[in-house]
């Protein structure tokens with residue numbers, strides 16, 4: 001199994017490269033446009049064939065590398081069926097399995113941060129996008145965010161996974177790289193709530209500044225990050 005956690009320091013985004021073996025098929029989760037040359041070099045060095053670039057949701061803080069990767073490698077681009085990105089080559093839904101050789105990711109619909117947010121489950125680990133972060137959860141105040149839906153995604157789906165399931169989020173701003181479901185249930189301050197309403201009130205009280213790049217990133221990501229011709 002080949003597993004690489006790659007980092008974009010500008011947006012603090014984690015991108016994951018997965019493959020079963022050198023020389024085989026690979027997929028990328030949440031690639032960042034500015035890092036595409038780095039991904040292509042690594043894919044070449046490891047003699048991989050990129051077959052799929054998946055975004056867990058339409059990001060507001062960075063531009064996806066999905067479209068550029070598709071142009072460079074011919075890989076498919078994928079997002080959940082709720083996405084407003086018309087450019088993706090395939091749309092998946094709850095329970096659908098994404099594959100690269102024997103690497104299998106099962107899609108779990110986890111709306112709340114956005115209405116197109118998915119988590120991706122692979123054996124002993126879950127790629128939790130911006131739904132479940134390490135000691136945090138994704139904000140719910142734009143892009144059809146919904147704190148009640150996020151509570152349902154967390155308490156009705158992700159936290160029902162076995163405690164030892166590893167958690168790999170789309171971001172971390174403190175240098176933490178992974179966690180586990182059991183660890184987050186116990187120590188994630190956002191999850192220490194007694195009710196759905198308490199979670200909603202907590203999220204609605206955050207009053208965060210909008211992401212710096214939202215007005216650029218969201219329209220660009222609806223085009224899969226492909227730059228418009230001048």
Ligand SMILES: [Fe+2]
Nearest residue numbers: 058059060130
């Ligand atoms: Fe996000």
